């Protein structure tokens with residue numbers, strides 16, 4: 001059969017709209033909407049058969065039940081749904097009624113076409129409504145990670161709207177001790193702040209083990225500015241609660257769920273966070289980031305430089321300390337999961353490299369050491385030996401007990417300066 005004979009067969013199946021007609025041939029010509037293609041085929045088929053062309057019948061199309069005439073309405077409903085929400089990109093999905101999908105097959109079978117000839121009804125719907133949404137809202141389609149996703153449920157007559165998260169990247173420094181990176185709910189009251197009807201003794205009723213956290217300074221402020229419903233803090237690793245984080249800081253991404261604002265002034269946000277933190281922590285280099293930045297930050301196993309104050313049980317000479325640090329420089333350390341680390345974590349022995357170890361004695365029992373080690377190296381245990389669970393160790397080499405009394409992270413370094421690549425940012 002020629003395409004015009006096929007067109008006639010489709011058109012004679014009952015009242016069929018131009019879009020449903022043209023859609024069956026969507027894979028055979030390009031550059032037209034299905035409705036335009038359907039109309040021109042209908043005209044050509046009529047001329048070819050020496051019949052007067054009849055415009056589309058006013059009866060409702062039996063295939064789509066008239067839904068192909070409703071693209072504008074659906075687009076307007078989408079636009080209304082995000083009236084107060086700032087988005088740059090969108091994507092439209094359609095849940096087609098099962099009956100229409102069956103009709104599509106019946107239409108094609110009746111004309112001897114393959115069941116899947118042309119294009120799917122829902123694909124046309126996605127595209128046609130999508131184009132109109134873009135025009136109405138001045139936004140662009142994005143098939144990977146749009147700011148907003150619409151799901152048109154044609155049978156239920158609903159538009160579901162999903163606003164995707166926004167992301168802010170930055171680096172933080174922690175300038176005071178006893179600040180965890182993320183909020184740490186009290187284990188006695190499970191974060192409720194209460195034991196029965198009484199305020200929890202353990203946390204003083206705050207629900208948190210520590211009054212402040214890096215997350216607690218950053219996330220609520222970002223959430224507020226972006227007008228989101230929730231926020232999550234993703235750090236590139238974490239330091240101990242009692243360790244300072246100095247130098248250029250540690251990378252993080254804060255994720256804002258369902259934000260109504262996206263293109264915020266990050267410098268102002270930075271100023272607001274720092275004012276709120278009042279010198280306990282500091283953030284810098286804030287930028288609007290893409291979703292991919294979260295994975296990147298979470299996977300970063302950067303090398304780190306630490307400064308540790310160390311106390312010895314026996315007197316140590318400067319020569320012995322230098323010799324021990326030289327022995328540690330370049331050494332491969334075996335570490336069995338430390339006692340103090342979360343017991344739910346599987347215990348295993350792992351090896352980590354010490355790139356450099358230097359230091360100086362303050363007096364016979366005290367020293368300051370600086371260690372540059374591979375990501376994941378436990379510094380407190382490298383010093384103490386953790387009762388033989390870490391080997392070699394500073395205590396082991398010096399043959400005396402040694403303990404870290406203060407620990408600071410002075411640098412977090414990506415292997416290849418990975419974090420400032422423009423492709424991961426939106427501004």
Ligand SMILES: [Zn+2]
Nearest residue numbers: 017020061064
């Ligand atoms: Zn139709």
Ligand SMILES: [Zn+2]
Nearest residue numbers: 186189200203
């Ligand atoms: Zn509590």
